[in-house]
Amino acid sequence: MSSRPYFNIALTLSVILHIVFMGGLFLGSLFEDKKVKPMPQASIDKPIVKAAVVNSSDVQKQVDKLKKQKIDQKNAEKKRQDKLKREKQRIKDLERQRKKKQAEKVAADKAAKQSRQKAAKEKKIADKAIKQAKAKQKAEAAKAKTAANERAKQEKAAADAKAKRIAADKAAKLKAEKLRKEKLKRQQEAKVRAEQEAMIAEQMAAEQTQVNQARQRRILSEIEKYTLLISAAIQRHWTTDESMKGKQCVLNIKLAPSGTVFSVKPISGDRFVCKSAQDAVYKANTLPVSKDPQVYAKLKEINLTVQPEFN
Secondary structure, eight states: OTTHHHHHHHHHHHHHHHHHHHHHHHHHHHHHHHSOOOOOOOOTTSOOOOOOOOOHHHHHHHHHHHHHHHHHHHHHHHHHHHHHHHHHHHHHHHHHHHHHHHHHHHHHHHHHHHHHHHHHHHHHHHHHHHHHHHHHHHHHHHHHHHHHHHHHHHHHHHHHHHHHHHHHHHHHHHHHHHHHHHHHHHHHHHHHHHHHHHHHHHHHHHHHHHHHHHHHHHHHHHHHHHHHHHHHHHHHTOOOOGGGTTOOEEEEEEEOTTOBEEEEEEEEEOHHHHHHHHHHHHHHOBOOOOSSHHHHHHHSEEEEEEOOOOO
16 A cells, blocks of 8 residues: 555656657757758658657656655545544534433423323322212112102002002993993994995895896897807808708807907818908908907907808
8 A cells, every 4th residue: 555656656657757748759850940050961761750758857857747746635635534533532422412311301391201101090080089089979878768769759659559550440441331332332333334325235235136137138239249249240251052041150260359260170160161251261361250349349250150141
């Protein structure tokens, strides 16, 4: 480490010497250009060497200047390091003082907290003792009051029970008499109502029978009417010949509410007559039906006996 400054100085001197040497060469070349003299013919293979003179006093001044700069830098660095050490020491002292004050504060806070806790504990014990004494006193007073109230309550309950028994007996007798009268009244009213309802029901049944009979007669009449209409419609679309005379067929016909034919099936009768009658029904496509639901219910599927008619 001790040889480092001397190495730096030697390096600096070497650089300076090279700079001075190059400067001398540059100045020499300028002067040579201004004064061009004929040169004796020299051999091409031999180089021309020029030298410059270096002033040793200037070099020494530069060396001294560099040494002074180095010393100044070293002194400045030492001052900076000393200042930095003093600052670090001051910071350490301040931190030590802060920690000491903090420790003292923590200790004081702990002592104050323990003191408060002790005082709070003592107060809590005292408050608890006072509260227990008051609670005991209050409980004893409440117990005495409860006993007095219980005695008064029992006496009142006995008196009330006696009065209730008397009132209940009286009310029971009145209620029993009232119920007996109400029951007798309801029985009489029920008997009259039953007689009236029976008479009304009998009248309504007689009227309904008449209505049903009239309705049934009307339905049968409608059925007969539409059966004849259906037969007539089939006859209009039936192609017959003399060979069918005296023959018949029973057809099962299913109709929609609009009269549209769903299906036609022969049940019994002459086969040829049944086939031609079935064709006539399909040819008609739509047969007459009643708008009355009860009549339609009887006609939506019918077994119809058909026989060819001849004029």
